[in-house]
Amino acid sequence: QVQLVESGGGLVQPGESLRLSCVTDKNILSLGTMAWYRQAPGKQRELVASLTDGSNTDYAASVKGRFTIFRRSAENTLFLWMNNLKPEDTAVYYCNTVARAVLDQNWGQGTQVTVSS
Numbered sequence: 001q002v003q004l005v006e007s008g009g010g011l012v013q014p015g016e017s018l019r020l021s022c023v024t025d026k027n028i029l030s031l032g033t034m035a036w037y038r039q040a041p042g043k044q045r046e047l048v049a050s051l052t053d054g055s056n057t058d059y060a061a062s063v064k065g066r067f068t069i070f071r072r073s074a075e076n077t078l079f080l081w082m083n084n085l086k087p088e089d090t091a092v093y094y095c096n097t098v099a100r101a102v103l104d105q106n107w108g109q110g111t112q113v114t115v116s117s
Contacts, residue, residue: 004108006021007020016115017081023075026076033099034095034097035101038093069081082113087115092112
């Protein structure tokens with residue numbers, strides 16, 4: 001079991017930025033590929049961005065060029081920097097290891113992001 005605590009969400013206007021954080025209770029480099037996911041009302045949870053332990057990144061087409069996933073290993077923290085936010089980015093954002101996400105396990109409480117004018 002890995003404890004994951006997301007934070008940093010909020011209400012912002014279109015075009016603004018937010019930085020989400022996900023603190024783990026384990027050595028983040030030992031957890032393998034980690035990712036940010038989001039779930040909008042009435043929709044399935046979707047993968048937003050992933051980061052391998054080798055620092056390779058991948059992004060959903062809808063956020064590529066606007067979002068950046070990175071980590072600070074010394075802090076065991078995963079981040080998601082979100083620029084130029086759009087109303088369609090409104091969702092609850094979660095972090096997880098990809099291995100556990102595939103099994104639909106180990107989800108935290110998430111952090112709400114609302115983009116609205």
